[in-house]
Amino acid sequence: MTTHVRRLAEFATSCRDKGLPGEVRDDVTGRVLDVLGNCLAAYAEPEGDAAPAVLRAVRRWGGTPEATAIGSGDRLPAPSAALVNGTLAHALDFDDTHLPSVLHPSAPVVPAALAAAEATGAPGAMLVAAVAAGIEVCNRLGMASYLPEARNSLFFEKGQHATSICGTIGAAVAAGLVYGLSAEGIAHAAGVAASMGSGLIEANRTGGTIKRAHCGWAAHAGVSAAVLALEGLTGPPTVLEGRFGFFRAWIDGRYDADALLSGLGERWELLRTVYKPYPSNHFTHPAIDCALALRERGVDPADIEEIELGVPAPVLRTIAEPYEEKTRPRSPYHAKFSGPYTVAAALLGGGGLGLALDDFAELDPVRLALAAKVRCVADERASEIFPQAFAAVLRLRLRDGSTPEHRVDCSRGGPGHPLSPEELALKFRTNAGRALPEERVAALVDAARRLEASDTVAGLLGLATPSVPL
Template sequence: MTGLSHEVAAWAHQAWSGGCPAGVEAAARSHLIDTVAVAIAGAGDPATRSTAAAVNSSDDPLERALILGTAGHALDYDNAQAPSLVHPGCVAVPAMLAAGARRDLPIDRIVRAVAVAEEISLWLGEGAVRDRDSSLFERGLHPTAVCGPIGAATGVALLTGLDVHRTAHAIGAAASMSGGILEGNRTGGQIKPMHAGFAARAGVFAAGLAAAGATAAPTALEGRFGFARAFLDGAELRVADLPVDQRPWRVTTVTTKPYPVNGFIHSAVDAAIELRRQGFALEPGARLTVGVAEPVLRTIAEPRADKARPATAYAARFSGPVVVALALRGGTGLGVGLNDFPASLPGDTGLLDAAARVEFQADPRCTAAFPAAVSAVAQAVGADGRSYGAVVDHALGSPRRPLTADQQWRKFDDCVTPALGPAAAGALWDSLAGTGPRARCADVVTEVLRAVAARPRHPGPAGLTRACTPADRRIS
């Protein structure tokens, strides 16, 4: 087999066997930890429960990838990257965990495969960027769902020992499984979180097809009716743009979210936290205007009526006015946390009245910086007539403002401890981070599936039950 799929497969095998730079593997391990945390937190979400109820058996690696991927994206708390707008972790990590569990692999074995899978997905997603915006997003296509299957298929092919030839066929097969529309971001429904599950499952399935001898078009990526023309406006995809030698890896440019809300709102949350520090409150008579990049308004501020009064707690995570009002009221976690989105949130009249005093508008400076940076400019006038202001050029958790080790642990603790209890949560962190007894993929998959089943708190699987304190959390 020749063509771009073969070239990408050859690059992946070289990266897999030749070793990734230490910083790349560290980033991939961090993404693994974060994705496991948000999947456990998202295990009880209605989208995850609907997905789990629809499958025949959670013992099937395909269905495990589907459930884990949906759980990882259910709360919109998973990592993301600009300018591609791809969420890499919620697809790559579940696919590698599901494939790794079937082969009884240790967690350490899948870290490099996660890095390769994410890198390919991000490379494809950046191929859709036009005039600083994603053409996929502009057409209503979910970049994660479009690009994720191909990266995941490549990573699973590496884990399962496929040669370059078969890996290329897995890539080609996955290209026929790409898709997913974004209307749920605007008007609700459970399907959008499932896109990550569909993509993770597609990656595992495509690799399985290739292992079974199925073949794909050799020009599935670059051909006249191939992936690039169908999804990327005919962009020229070049394997030379994948990292070699000292070329930086895209996986090191991924944002780890500090807040369980749509990533376009994060800089506005940072601005709101700063305004609250200054003493501003959204009291009757106060008003707040938040300037953001013009392309993000349709996701976080439009339709105005839906964003002002979201119908569900999930829809509230995509409402700029509601999330900013939460941050100004004083949220949990790192400023806005999981406990701030109960099912009763749409009935919180005090919060909704405050959100009605928040106006989002396009800001030229933010638009010019987008999507390389998601920024915000906030201007407020208090009920007493006093003026306030805040400018956020780079959101917390982005590459320019990465989370500290303490902040990473606080997010993990917030996600995992309610399900596992403090001792098991600490032990799971240490096992994933490489600073304690090493877990196996099956252990981690079991934890997420137990959380989906909503059983009472338990001590965790064997090897993950030693007593731990939250102090000095590290990632090796």
Template structure:
């Protein structure tokens, strides 16, 4: 009887671009555009510069571009650097089936192998949809058990999605694709304790690099267990304590594709996605009622247990830690009526007005609702004012989620804001045309030339 690993490998090896619904291709373009924008913006951050310098000093054949840096390197190292840059701002998209960040961990692998091999835009789009399918279906069948053990699914499951995508671009057959998954499963790691540090963004880069390496080794004849997911000492038993649902993983592959249902969410704010419900609520209340921070006596934020597991820094000391602090996010939401790139800085986290307002924030965990899973995600923010008034708002679906998606125009605007930090205005517009017309591109050479043109 064919096992889960082989079923996934067969699906990846046999699926063709013509099998993709047009709407799936459209969604893929939107998310690729979004991810490339936040990667360019992230390339200027310190963690990205450190990794890029490491890669540059390591040398390597000039196979693929490191975005926003002006240099090329080996495909695996380019994937490492670009994946780190894609995730460093925590502005990249999110998947609640994966319980992690799909594009930042998988797209850099796809771009690197595609540039190395001269793959077409259609090849890239197909690999992208398949990467999300493998990682998303695995997430649906293993979470929350896998995530609750402390694994960062962005790298553990992202490595498998990236390996599948790279295998597709290298045109590996079912057997070799299963071996690539076997290698990728042994590369999978990443601990959530590193949230709020530079290493969290490195997880995405490592996932992308892992995928490139796994597929390349498999193509060269390297061996690995072909049933790595379901075997006695395989992924499910070791990293999920044996808790998984086979039907959710392989029962409906491509029917529908994960990129369509449950879909992938865009981020409005460069912070942990578990803060976005409350940020929508608090910023909305601040604008609607014209609240001055001095009016606020207390702030209560009720969240599900899953969000609490993500938000591990109640007393942040850096901008990175602030991304995982509900207390900080509520403070800047009321003080600045915004939560953009400039809010999540070391200086803003240490600002006296922020520190003072953070003391008034109380986070309450609604553990019962968390048992219902993803559909129970919400935040309820209550502001108690000095004049005795109480203002409250509950948000069940934040802007950007598949149920309340960003339009293509909104994604393009976000891309312009992010890419414009690095690229010249004309290059920003040219790159938008190339990405939105990706299925018509013979290869990625022109696009990558634009993307790496700044040093």
């Protein structure tokens, strides 16, 4: 009987050997560009964040120069480059999201595929196929763990970071394709990677910068697993469904095999992955939408006496608890996971697509004072919709006694409200422009559009390096 991992591996090799549907190829190009923009914006952030720490660590380790660290231009071993770039891709919490699994698949998979492609001199078409296969496998693993009756992922119910756990296997599949592994070899790479993925999401609640490196470690582990499989290390054939396999170990053996395997190559979970308009935890986005809408209606924050934010019940523990941590976050990064702070920031003004990276540059006392007025509660309608889409309602009480409110049933950028090509272009230009001059940003967009026809990815990564590294 063909095992689960072998089925996924055969699907992956078909992406490389038989080609992809046109809409999938086009979608992947956008994923790569979004990751590059996020990486450049993160690299331009002040010292002291996770990405600079990771870069300093890999410089300590040294090794054979194979692939580029975005922004710095350092030439590193492929696993180390994947570690740096994966950390950059996730560091700002601006990376894409698959629903309803609530995974961020591009952040681990694209850096792994880029590092492997540069190390091997693979053409752009190989990279595109690898990214498509890796993201699809990552998303399928996430969907297998989503239980409709719980309206949530079992990974999250247990405090595990599904992105870094599933992303490690997706990254291994992508890298294995680039390294030229057969279906058997890719199954081994995934089997090896299954022993490497990890990640806890307590940092979402109470702080710490480790979560920013989760996708970097997943990318690093994925590339490492692919190379180890290339050199002969093997994984168990029943690594996913076995008695001591992936699903049993992580989520008590409760998983949906059809969601994992049915319609592979025909129904693409990749295409259900949405882009973020705001650089914050995705659970905060509908609340930001509500706050922006009320501000547009003329609400003066100085007139607000009380704020009630209604959100899906499962997200309260991430963006509302502990109460003291969310109303007075410890750092600008921690503020990205605070419903009260992001609402206050949106009510007081924002840049970019409504709330921008500069809005999280420091903890503003005025925003903290307004955040202290926010009370977060479970909203029945938002809970019913979650996690097919992210919904919220924001209710205000003003000094004159009026009680304006606004509700959204699907956050901006979500499945019912996708970002337009113009909005995606603005996001990329704004992000990349933090590190690159305007003409270099335009050249990077052009190179990404021609990615599938390019002989190598070296030119693309070269453009993603400032003339004078930051």
